[in-house]
Amino acid sequence: MTRSWLAPFALGLALMTALPAAAQTEVKDPPPTWSHRAAKVDFPQRLGAFERGRVFEYNEDGSDASVGYDLTRDGKLAAILTIYVYPANELGCDGTFTDAQAAITRTYKEAKLGAERRLPSPNGATPDAARQVRYTFPLALRSEQPAPVKSDLYLYCAPGDRWLVKYRATYLADLDLDTEIAAALRAIQWPAPLR
Known part of the structure; x- marks a missing residue:
């Protein structure tokens, strides 16, 4: 077994360190379209060039979950996209963002922070509704x-x-x-509260 085979697995585990919940359960053999029942959002097998990988639930009712997607180029892993949908918490939007940033810098000691910018809501309908920051390492x-x-x-963070x-x-x-x-x-059919 080589480290190159383990790299995507290790990366996936490391990316999950920024999760809002401590426990996790992998959803075994998810159907072609896996549904986040509580938020009423479906995650298809493919999102454009991205192919769905692992699905995790972080609490008993599945309301705190993540869905991973991989992008391959020339037969090799080029990107990992993990989408999390979970209930708002006591940290609020700013605190949740700061907490997620801290998890990245704890995990990747060489991480260098880039500029923060505003992006549209998940379906692209509301401009400047989300926060994004880029790290390099x-x-x-x-x-x-x-x-x-x-x-x-x-x-x-959807208002209200x-x-x-x-x-x-x-x-x-x-x-x-x-x-x-x-x-x-945008390929995900987001329900009204998450648009």
């Missing part, structure tokens, strides 16, 4: 040797709603995936 994403990657943290939508996208630094990631988010 070395990571063995495609091979045994660490290479520079970009890692984006996005958080959408009880749900948060967060994603982490980690990909090779020489790629520009902003358009593909936005298209993947």
Whole structure:
């Protein structure tokens, strides 16, 4: 077993350190369209060029969950996109964003913070509704040797709603995936409270 085979698995575990809940259960053999029952949002097998991987639930009722998607280029892993949908918490939107940033810098000691920007809501309908920040750091994403990657943290807090939508996208630094990631988010049929 080589480290290059373990790299995507290790990355997936590391990305999950920024989760809002402590326990996790992998959803075994999820159907082609896996549903987050509480938030009423469906996650298909494919989102554009991204293929669904692992699904996790972090509490007993499944209201706190994540769905991972992988992007491959030339038969190799090029990006991991993990979308989290979970109930709002006592930290509020700003506190949740700060907490997620702290989890990244704890996990990746060499992480360098880029500029924060405002992005649209998940379906793209409401401009400047979400916060996003980009980090860069070395990571063995495609091979045994660490290479520079970009890692984006996005958080959408619907006004007056009880749900948060967060994603982490980690990909090779020489790629520009902003358009593909936005298209993947828009490919999901978000219910009204999460748009």
